[in-house]
Each structure stands twice: as structure tokens, then as C-alpha cells.
Amino acid sequence: MTVPRKAWLDALAATLDAQALVVAGLGANARYLPHLPIKAAHFAMCDAMGAAIPLALGMALARPDRQVISLEGDGSLLMNLGTLATLGATGARNLTILLFDNRHYESSGGQELPRVEVDLVAIARAARVPIAERLAAAAALAPAVAGARNAGPAFYLLPTLFDPHEPIPPYSERPDEIRLNFARRVA
Amino acid sequence: MADARPTTRHGARAIVQAFESAGVTLVPSVPDTWIGWLMEDMRRSTKLRVIDVTREEEAIAIACGAALCGTRAAVVIQNAGLLNSGAIVGSLVHLYRIPCLLLVSYRGDERDPTYYHVPKGRATEPTLDAWSIRYAKAEGAARIGEQIQRAIVWTEEARAPFALLFSAEDLA
Numbered sequence: 001m002t003v004p005r006k007a008w009l010d011a012l013a014a015t016l017d018a019q020a021l022v023v024a025g026l027g028a029n030a031r032y033l034p035h036l037p038i039k040a041a042h043f044a045m046c047d048a049m050g051a052a053i054p055l056a057l058g059m060a061l062a063r064p065d066r067q068v069i070s071l072e073g074d075g076s077l078l079m080n081l082g083t084l085a086t087l088g089a090t091g092a093r094n095l096t097i098l099l100f101d102n103r104h105y106e107s108s109g110g111q112e113l114p115r116v117e118v119d120l121v122a123i124a125r126a127a128r129v130p131i132a133e134r135l136a137a138a139a140a141l142a143p144a145v146a147g148a149r150n151a152g153p154a155f156y157l158l159p160t161l162f163d164p165h166e167p168i169p170p171y172s173e174r175p176d177e178i179r180l181n182f183a184r185r186v187a
Numbered sequence: 188m189a190d191a192r193p194t195t196r197h198g199a200r201a202i203v204q205a206f207e208s209a210g211v212t213l214v215p216s217v218p219d220t221w222i223g224w225l226m227e228d229m230r231r232s233t234k235l236r237v238i239d240v241t242r243e244e245e246a247i248a249i250a251c252g253a254a255l256c257g258t259r260a261a262v263v264i265q266n267a268g269l270l271n272s273g274a275i276v277g278s279l280v281h282l283y284r285i286p287c288l289l290l291v292s293y294r295g296d297e298r299d300p301t302y303y304h305v306p307k308g309r310a311t312e313p314t315l316d317a318w319s320i321r322y323a324k325a326e327g328a329a330r331i332g333e334q335i336q337r338a339i340v341w342t343e344e345a346r347a348p349f350a351l352l353f354s355a356e357d358l359a
């Protein structure tokens with residue numbers, strides 16, 4: 001059972017407060033991010049595949065007073081799987097990972113990931129990430145994010161519908177603008 | 188003997204002191220032999236938190252995340268790891284113009300003529316030039332603290348990465 005990406009993002013937007021910091025890895029999440037009704041500081045990555053989790057970890061270590069939420073894709077995580085071990089080792093309690101699992105490289109044209117069932121939740125648990133769960137429905141996201149606040153690092157896998165015809169908006173902010181807007185909201 | 192452990196640690200302590208006085212608080216790192224020696228001093232600091240990571244791109248991304256939140260970080264990696272990191276330097280550090288100090292153990296140059304390090308040593312400076320990363324070679328224990336302080340100022344004024352390349356003898 002999969003959930004449309006936009007349903008996950010709408011559920012996230014409804015639960016975020018202005019104190020949160022949000023990082024989106026390249027692709028659909030980063031392209032949606034400026035269009036979501038959120039007051040939280042957000043940083044959309046146009047490139048640097050695989051870096052959304054460690055970038056968010058740096059923010060979480062720098063700002064332990066803020067809940068940092070990283071939106072990452074399954075293909076990106078597979079490119080940088082060791083970062084789960086780093087998460088387990090650092091124990092950043094204020095970091096929450098939302099892993100959009102659609103089994104495709106959506107941002108590069110929808111190619112399939114290597115055809116093997118990889119249990120990323122089990123890998124996160126094996127790396128001693130204290131909260132590692134698969135969420136079944138968008139309604140589960142708000143309580144999960146709330147429950148992870150200062151109890152993380154948390155890793156939630158979001159089974160996501162791959163829709164090659166999804167009307168994903170284009171990138172609408174340039175990097176300097178993204179950095180400056182983020183800095184203003186963090187301050 | 189390139190991997191002979193230095194009998195003194197003046198340079199290592201100067202690096203720690205320079206980080207502390209510059210307000211660096213996070214040090215994401217992947218070790219090699221020389222970095223292992225340096226980290227013995229780094230981990231004794233009450234002002235620095237060493238973040239052990241699995242891959243150099245992670246270290247750079249962590250430092251960038253900290254910098255975006257106004258926290259000073261310094262990445263400590265070997266040149267092998269630097270050579271792994273072209274994509275993240277281009278698509279995160281340069282693209283978003285994020286200050287980023289890279290303290291890089293420089294294996295395979297004339298101070299470290301170890302045959303299996305030499306290819307990395309030959310590639311390091313041309314790669315830094317190709318990636319538009321400004322760099323300097325450390326000039327020993329007496330100068331390395333000042334070099335770090337200047338490098339940090341430069342990264343923040345230029346909003347760009349800077350690599351300081353050190354050898355085992357710079358830790359002595």
C-alpha cells in the first residue's frame with residue numbers, strides 16, 4: 001500500500017511549527033517545498049544527491065533546540081547508506097528522517113532502483129537508530145513527528161506512490177535565495 | 188619513514204588551539220593514520236565535538252549544515268577522501284556558497300613518498316585547482332595555528348571552501 005507524495009507533504013505541512021528546520025533532498029520534495037504552507041525554515045537541495053541526511057544532521061548538532069526534519073528519497077539513501085551508522089552513533093535526538101520510498105529515481109526520469117527488496121527500516125534499526133518505523137498512512141505522520149521530538153534520531157519510511165505523470169512543480173528558488181531565506185528564518 | 192609517529196605534538200596542539208580560539212565546535216572526520224594521531228588531542232578538548240562519519244561527503248555535508256545554522260565546523264579528512272568529494276563540493280559547497288574549512292592529510296607528496304600514496308599525492312593539487320578550491324600547505328607547528336585562523340576568515344569572507352594540506356611533520 002502506497003500513499004501519494006503530496007498527501008505525505010500536506011500532512012507534514014499541517015504538523016510543522018515555526019521552530020522546525022526542514023531539509024529536502026534533490027528532486028520532487030525540494031521542488032514542492034517552496035509551495036507548501038509552512039512557516040518553518042526550509043532548505044531545498046537542487047543537487048548533491050545523498051546529502052540531505054548529513055546536511056540535516058549538521059543542523060541538528062548546531063541547533064539542538066530545534067527539531068530538524070530531513071526529507072530524503074530511497075535512491076539517495078542507498079547512495080549514502082553509511083549515514084545511518086553515523087546517525088546511530090551521534091544520537092542527535094532532535095533529528096527526524098522522512099524517507100520517501102517509491103523504488104524509483106524520480107528526479108532523473110523515473111528509472112527503477114536496483115531490483116531488490118531492501119529493508120531500509122531494518123538497516124536503520126541495525127544501525128541503532130532508536131526510532132525506525134514504516135508508516136502506513138498519511139494520518140500517522142503527525143503523531144510520529146511529534147513523538148520523535150527529542151527522542152530521535154528517528155527514521156520513518158513513507159511508502160510512496162510512484163506516479164510518472166505527477167505534476168511536480170519546477171525548482172522555483174535559486175541557491176542564494178534558498179540559503180538567505182533559510183538563514184533569515186533560523187535567526 | 189612517513190608513518191613514524193612524531194615524538195612531539197606541538198603542531199597537533201596548535202591545531203586544536205586554533206580551532207578552539209576560532210570558535211569551531213564541530214569536527215566531522217574520517218580517520219587515517221595521521222588524523223588518528225591528531226584526534227587524540229582533538230578528543231581531549233572540551234570545546235570541540237568530533238563527529239565520526241563513514242564517508243567524506245558526509246563530513247562535508249555535516250559541516251555545511253552547521254554553517255547554515257551559524258555554527259563553525261572544520262572537516263578533517265585524508266586526500267583520498269577529498270578526491271571522493273567532488274560532487275558535494277560542486278553541488279553543495281560551491282552551489283550554495285557555504286564557508287567550509289577542509290583540513291586534509293596530504294599523503295603522497297614529497298614529504299610522504301609512500302608508493303601507494305603517490306598517485307593521490309600527484310592528483311591532489313591539480314584536482315583542487317580544477318575544483319576551484321583555494322588551498323595552502325601547512326608550514327609546521329609554529330605556523331599552522333595562524334594558517335587555520337586565516338583560512339577560517341577566508342572561507343567566511345569568500346563564502347567558499349579552503350583546504351589546508353598537512354603532513355605528519357606538521358603535527359610534531
